[in-house]
Amino acid sequence: MTPSLPSYERWGSLVGKRVLVRVDFNTPVDVIDGQLEVTDDFRIRATVPLFEDLLERGATVVACTHFGRPKGKVVEEYSVAPVRRRLATLCPRVELLENLRFNPGEEANDRAFGEALVAGFDYYINEAFSASHRAHASIMIPPLLVPSAAGPNLQREVATLQSLLEEPARPFVAIVGGAKVKDKLGIVKVLADKADTVIVGGGMAYTFEATQGRSIGSSLFDASYLDECAKLLERGNVLIPEDSRGLADGSAFGSGGGPDEVIEFGAAIPDGFEGLDIGPRARQSFVNAIASAKTILWNGPMGVFEDPRFSTGTEAVARAVAASDAVSIIGGGDSVAALQSYGLEHDVSFVSTGGGASLEFVEHGDLPGLKALRESPCN
Numbered sequence: 001m002t003p004s005l006p007s008y009e010r011w012g013s014l015v016g017k018r019v020l021v022r023v024d025f026n027t028p029v030d031v032i033d034g035q036l037e038v039t040d041d042f043r044i045r046a047t048v049p050l051f052e053d054l055l056e057r058g059a060t061v062v063a064c065t066h067f068g069r070p071k072g073k074v075v076e077e078y079s080v081a082p083v084r085r086r087l088a089t090l091c092p093r094v095e096l097l098e099n100l101r102f103n104p105g106e107e108a109n110d111r112a113f114g115e116a117l118v119a120g121f122d123y124y125i126n127e128a129f130s131a132s133h134r135a136h137a138s139i140m141i142p143p144l145l146v147p148s149a150a151g152p153n154l155q156r157e158v159a160t161l162q163s164l165l166e167e168p169a170r171p172f173v174a175i176v177g178g179a180k181v182k183d184k185l186g187i188v189k190v191l192a193d194k195a196d197t198v199i200v201g202g203g204m205a206y207t208f209e210a211t212q213g214r215s216i217g218s219s220l221f222d223a224s225y226l227d228e229c230a231k232l233l234e235r236g237n238v239l240i241p242e243d244s245r246g247l248a249d250g251s252a253f254g255s256g257g258g259p260d261e262v263i264e265f266g267a268a269i270p271d272g273f274e275g276l277d278i279g280p281r282a283r284q285s286f287v288n289a290i291a292s293a294k295t296i297l298w299n300g301p302m303g304v305f306e307d308p309r310f311s312t313g314t315e316a317v318a319r320a321v322a323a324s325d326a327v328s329i330i331g332g333g334d335s336v337a338a339l340q341s342y343g344l345e346h347d348v349s350f351v352s353t354g355g356g357a358s359l360e361f362v363e364h365g366d367l368p369g370l371k372a373l374r375e376s377p378c379n
């Protein structure tokens with residue numbers, strides 16, 4: 001079990017103190033009436049109670065976040081201006097610094113950048129669970145320099161994931177999807193040890209299917225992982241799609257959709273065709289496995305669900321997870337977006353703010369940002 005994280009409660013009164021809070025306000029934005037506006041303020045609203053508590057204790061509160069991936073340069077479309085506007089309506093007394101990633105020192109974990117960031121502050125709080133898998137300056141350096149604490153949402157996310165890993169009610173069914181086998185293989189391996197069943201769907205599943213001698217047409221495929229995928233299947237508790245649906249090569253797909261005819265392939269996808277969603281038999285067997293679960297962890301869609309023609313697998317999984325009375329933990333922007341689009345986000349036990357971070361936590365049992373807080377020499 002990972003040791004507990006330091007809390008800010010121990011600081012007592014904060015009158016006259018300056019507190020730097022690292023948040024993750026990397027929120028979706030869209031152009032509305034000619035300017036970028038936040039379209040989902042879940043991450044901002046979730047942080048307001050912390051801000052209010054700190055203000056009530058007398059602190060001056062300054063928040064900092066990354067926003068998109070401007071790669072160390074000032075890029076106007078990645079300015080935090082829209083986030084600032086939304087924050088001002090929710091909690092006007094908190095200042096938000098400009099995008100940390102405008103400075104190359106952030107991602108380089110540059111000591112001098114971290115020092116400049118925290119200069120003039122008495123305390124540091126990390127309330128950015130979803131960025132704590134990144135060993136970046138704003139996550140790693142402040143705990144070396146000032147007394148530091150974990151924010152309440154970060155603490156809750158860690159505790160939830162920890163209890164899932166330590167004593168899951170069984171059967172424990174994990175569902176892993178997404179495009180790239182390279183990104184998710186590590187987590188599938190860990191989950192194959194911990195869970196009773198691991199369901200694998202999405203683009204990554206085709207490499208698993210190929211190990212069984214099944215033709216996958218021009219579906220996503222990564223030959224360098226064939227052996228590892230084959231070994232995982234030998235364990236007997238990794239469930240892959242029996243069939244799939246998709247399009248002929250060259251057809252239009254994606255959020256714009258297209259007029260091309262959707263084909264149900266069965267188990268084999270012919271040359272010249274691409275699988276983009278799980279098929280009806282896979283849907284049924286996944287739904288059955290989910291229905292038997294007492295604990296569910298879901299990360300990643302079952303297909304190109306942004307295109308409504310290929311959302312059937314993801315929707316079936318989302319509905320099965322929501323209908324279950326198992327403890328259900330959902331991580332990852334895509335799975336959360338899918339749940340929200342079906343109005344099911346309140347029918348699961350816990351929605352994690354961090355996709356990458358929650359997977360890395362499950363895989364490694366810790367994150368660089370959590371370690372930095374625990375090992376702060378100033379605490």
Ligand code: 3PG
Pocket residue numbers: 024026068069130131134354355356
């Ligand atoms: C996220 O939104 O997933 C986190 O903010 C991490 O962002 P990153 O993947 O750009 O580091």
Ligand code: MG
Pocket residue numbers: 355356
């Ligand atoms: Mg991400």
